[in-house]
Amino acid sequence: MKITSSYFRIALALILIIIAFTILRNRTLAQSASNNSYIIQGGEIEQKTFTNSGDSSTESFDKSSDKTTNIYFGENYQVTAGFEEIEDNQPFSFSVSNTLIDYGLLTPTNPVSRTTDLIISKGSSRGYSVFAFANRQLSDVNNNSIPDTTCDNGTCSETSSAQWSGNLSFGFGYRCENSDSSGCTGDFSKADYFKQFANDSKSKQYQAIINSFDSGKAKIEYKVNISNNQAKSSYSNSITFIAIPNL
Amino acid sequence: MRLKSKIFLAGSVLIIILLFTPKIINASGYSLSIYPTIIKIKTNPPATVKAGVRIKNLSDNPVELGYVLKPFVASEKNSGQVKYLLYSDYTSKNTNFLQGVRILENDQTISKIILSPKQEKNLTIVIDIPREEESIDRYFSLVFLAKNQDKPDSSYSRIVQGIGTNVLISINPQGHKAKIKDFSTSPFVSGGPVKFSVEVENMERNFINASGYIIINNIFGQTVGKVNLGPRNILAKSAVKMSSKENNDVIWTENFLLGSYKAKLYVNYDNYPTLSEETRFIAIPAKPIIILTIAGFIIIFIKNRYKTH
Numbered sequence: 375m376k377i378t379s380s381y382f383r384i385a386l387a388l389i390l391i392i393i394a395f396t397i398l399r400n401r402t403l404a405q406s407a408s409n410n411s412y413i414i415q416g417g418e419i420e421q422k423t424f425t426n427s428g429d430s431s432t433e434s435f436d437k438s439s440d441k442t443t444n445i446y447f448g449e450n451y452q453v454t455a456g457f458e459e460i461e462d463n464q465p466f467s468f469s470v471s472n473t474l475i476d477y478g479l480l481t482p483t484n485p486v487s488r489t490t491d492l493i494i495s496k497g498s499s500r501g502y503s504v505f506a507f508a509n510r511q512l513s514d515v516n517n518n519s520i521p522d523t524t525c526d527n528g529t530c531s532e533t534s535s536a537q538w539s540g541n542l543s544f545g546f547g548y549r550c551e552n553s554d555s556s557g558c559t560g561d562f563s564k565a566d567y568f569k570q571f572a573n574d575s576k577s578k579q580y581q582a583i584i585n586s587f588d589s590g591k592a593k594i595e596y597k598v599n600i601s602n603n604q605a606k607s608s609y610s611n612s613i614t615f616i617a618i619p620n621l
Numbered sequence: 622m623r624l625k626s627k628i629f630l631a632g633s634v635l636i637i638i639l640l641f642t643p644k645i646i647n648a649s650g651y652s653l654s655i656y657p658t659i660i661k662i663k664t665n666p667p668a669t670v671k672a673g674v675r676i677k678n679l680s681d682n683p684v685e686l687g688y689v690l691k692p693f694v695a696s697e698k699n700s701g702q703v704k705y706l707l708y709s710d711y712t713s714k715n716t717n718f719l720q721g722v723r724i725l726e727n728d729q730t731i732s733k734i735i736l737s738p739k740q741e742k743n744l745t746i747v748i749d750i751p752r753e754e755e756s757i758d759r760y761f762s763l764v765f766l767a768k769n770q771d772k773p774d775s776s777y778s779r780i781v782q783g784i785g786t787n788v789l790i791s792i793n794p795q796g797h798k799a800k801i802k803d804f805s806t807s808p809f810v811s812g813g814p815v816k817f818s819v820e821v822e823n824m825e826r827n828f829i830n831a832s833g834y835i836i837i838n839n840i841f842g843q844t845v846g847k848v849n850l851g852p853r854n855i856l857a858k859s860a861v862k863m864s865s866k867e868n869n870d871v872i873w874t875e876n877f878l879l880g881s882y883k884a885k886l887y888v889n890y891d892n893y894p895t896l897s898e899e900t901r902f903i904a905i906p907a908k909p910i911i912i913l914t915i916a917g918f919i920i921i922f923i924k925n926r927y928k929t930h
Contacts (some may be wrong), residue, residue, distance in 0.1 A: 376719060385920045389913065444657070451664035453672045455657040458830055458852045467654035467679060468784040475778040490650075490780060499658035500851055502804035503702050512776065577709045585702060587869035596778060609776040616783035618762055619658040620701040621854040621861070 378538055457500060464497035468617035477598050480609070483541045485599035487577035491553065492615060495589045504584035508571035512546050512598065512609035520609050522570035523547035531570055532578055535561035538568040544601045550583045551593045557586030568597060571613060580616070651767045652679035653784045654720050659854065661828070662790045674744045674786060675798040676765055678736035686765045687733045690719045693760050693764045695859035703762065703787065718759055735804055744895060746788065756793035758857045763788060777789040790856060791827040799831060802860050804886045804898040811907045813878050817871040819850065821888055822860040829855050831863070833888035837873055840880040848874050855858030
């Protein structure tokens with residue numbers, strides 16, 4: 375009976391210790407104290423002073439004074455260059471691995487794939503987008519053209535993706551694959567999902583193919599597959615990638 | 622004779638392969654950088670606004686750049702992305718305004734620039750805004766374009782590389798007014814990190830710059846967390862989902878949570894009074910509770926066993 379009682383006490387004490395530890399752990403980590411006028415946080419000691427006039431809508435805080443934004447004035451105007459509260463002034467950069475995609479001699483039902491790497495460094499921006507569009511369909515000098523792909527089930531367009539793996543689905547399209555943390559849009563999360571390029575000659579809205587907060591690298595895969603009815607010729611177009619910082 | 626025919630056959634196959642293998646033209650790409658990443662202008666016309674832009678060729682090849690001005694509006698996704706207007710949607714006002722924009726190099730108006738390898742050039746955007754210009758915001762991207770001029774014999778796509786910076790202009794800016802459109806999180810969580818949804822709407826005709834932070838208090842009123850929001854430019858009559866300084870989401874990274882919490886959002890814009898909004902959530906750490914319950918049952922079981930003995 376004595377043994378039972380001591381074992382029970384030890385178990386009870388252990389449970390109490392665990393409960394106390396788990397509840398108090400939160401407080402210990404925060405190391406903070408506050409009231410309506412101030413906040414003191416431990417670890418990285420940080421102090422903010424609030425002016426509280428009683429009405430929450432008039433509360434204000436002292437904006438950081440370490441801004442490196444370039445603000446300058448001219449006659450009747452003011453220019454702010456760069457983002458407020460972003461301390462560095464790194465440029466935004468964009469690299470394209472190749473500027474000419476050669477599909478070679480196209481033969482019916484033999485899909486040809488080529489790739490381009492896009493590398494974006496966000497610099498001192500708050501994220502960025504890469505827009506893509508084609509000036510026209512792949513066309514030859516006689517105005518014969520390879521249509522934009524509608525994928526295996528005939529549903530993909532410049533705004534929606536679909537699977538394109540069959541050799542009997544014809545046309546020209548692309549997909550975007552993340553090489554690292556870059557933000558290819560969710561349209562390409564599944565393998566073999568392709569889209570059409572927005573066609574500028576048909577006044578189609580440019581489509582953002584990448585939208586990311588962080589610097590990154592993406593691989594664009596172009597695919598072209600022609601049918602037996604396609605005239606043997608040399609087809610060409612221009613594809614534009616525009617990298618632009620977000621607002 | 623048999624050997625000769627074999628050599629002939631092999632040679633023929635080799636020639637066919639060489640003829641029909643696509644010629645890979647390794648046209649190396651370009652690498653460009655631009656600064657600043659945004660140019661914000663407030664003006665009371667008449668004014669001839671001047672702003673600097675730095676463009677650099679980071680590659681080892683010379684590059685010729687043209688440029689275009691592309692007007693935009695805010696994307697419907699409220700994500701801070703731009704949405705370019707179609708040419709068919711350009712109004713005569715858009716066109717007239719953009720005609721007043723010039724790019725200068727050494728005080729000379731240019732239509733293209735040539736950059737040697739690693740060369741950087743300082744350019745000036747000059748915008749003529751007449752007195753009678755309508756008092757609304759104008760937004761456009763200045764996009765520099767690099768184009769390969771090679772022309773192979775086979776089928777090909779020529780890649781045009783564009784890099785740009787955004788220009789926001791407020792003409793005769795009036796008062797600003799914004800509101801917190803959304804500040805929410807899941808009302809019940811089992812633990813951290815906690816993700817908040819923060820959306821701020823600009824209700825007036827001029828763009829604003831918004832930033833802020835979230836203070837999180839526990840059930841005892843103690844401040845246990847803070848999330849800083851990065852700055853966002855919000856175009857006229859549009860809304861934007863805010864993000865933290867570090868990434869594209871607003872996340873409080875604390876892992877162990879227990880009890881009721883109050884999160885208060887403070888949004889500051891263009892030195893106007895701070896907006897604030899509150900939300901509450903309850904954290905129930907399901908995993909530790911289950912473990913403790915099981916431990917309790919085990920103790921009771923052990924106790925009962927000793928009693929029976």
